[in-house]
Amino acid sequence: MKLIIDDAHIDLIKHIYEFYPVDGITTNPSILAKVGKSPYDVLTEIRSFIGEKAELHVQVIAKDAKGMIEDAHCIVEKLGKATYVKIPSVPEGFKAMKALTKEGILVTATAIYTPMQGFLAAKCGASYSAPYVNRIDNMGYNGVQVAKSLHDIFKSNGLKTEVLAASFKNSQQILELCQYGIGAATVAPDVIEGLVKNQAITSAVDDFVKDFEGLVGKGKTMSNLQ
Numbered sequence: 001m002k003l004i005i006d007d008a009h010i011d012l013i014k015h016i017y018e019f020y021p022v023d024g025i026t027t028n029p030s031i032l033a034k035v036g037k038s039p040y041d042v043l044t045e046i047r048s049f050i051g052e053k054a055e056l057h058v059q060v061i062a063k064d065a066k067g068m069i070e071d072a073h074c075i076v077e078k079l080g081k082a083t084y085v086k087i088p089s090v091p092e093g094f095k096a097m098k099a100l101t102k103e104g105i106l107v108t109a110t111a112i113y114t115p116m117q118g119f120l121a122a123k124c125g126a127s128y129s130a131p132y133v134n135r136i137d138n139m140g141y142n143g144v145q146v147a148k149s150l151h152d153i154f155k156s157n158g159l160k161t162e163v164l165a166a167s168f169k170n171s172q173q174i175l176e177l178c179q180y181g182i183g184a185a186t187v188a189p190d191v192i193e194g195l196v197k198n199q200a201i202t203s204a205v206d207d208f209v210k211d212f213e214g215l216v217g218k219g220k221t222m223s224n225l226q
């Protein structure tokens with residue numbers, strides 16, 4: 001399972017890249033609004049930090065297929081061919097997906113709440129299909145189950161599309177999908193850090209150091225022993 005950062009703040013992205021094994025960045029219009037700067041300035045800075053071949057996902061804004069296609073062309077022209085254009089999985093979106101994938105533009109189908117939306121997007125040639133796990137949970141349904149169903153539908157129909165699960169609020173949601181072998185999860189920086197934020201882990205590591213320093217002296221490590 002790829003682990004992708006769902007955020008556009010460059011400082012947070014740099015921090016997560018420094019410490020964790022991540023595979024790219026997803027954004028959406030709300031995430032860009034939270035940064036509060038010119039969208040293409042923010043996205044260009046991200047692209048230049050992660051490199052031209054890394055995955056960057058950027059969403060269209062137009063609501064009709066013609067406008068979505070124009071948005072997609074502009075996104076790829078400004079941010080490079082490794083940019084996945086996120087398109088909402090609605091009728092106008094399917095129309096745009098079919099045209100864009102025919103041109104060889106990478107598409108991530110987004111705003112997915114039901115397995116059938118994801119199935120239709122996959123048939124339109126989308127590389128990824130992005131169910132919103134936590135938002136589905138909040139509606140009283142089971143977001144993890146929707147993501148698993150999508151994964152099964154793709155495999156049993158011989159579709160190459162992978163699940164890129166989004167909207168996570170806790171480690172358990174991610175763990176279940178990781179165990180299931182879905183293609184990718186995109187996760188906000190604080191939730192990524194939450195994967196290992198655990199007092200038992202911190203205490204275990206601290207205890208090892210304390211025991212070692214008790215043996216050979218404070219500040220001693222394996223590289224500065226006499």
Ligand code: G3P
Nearest residue numbers: 006027028135166167168
């Ligand atoms: O792109 C979709 C994803 O970012 C939604 O996450 O946390 O707004 O539900 P959230």
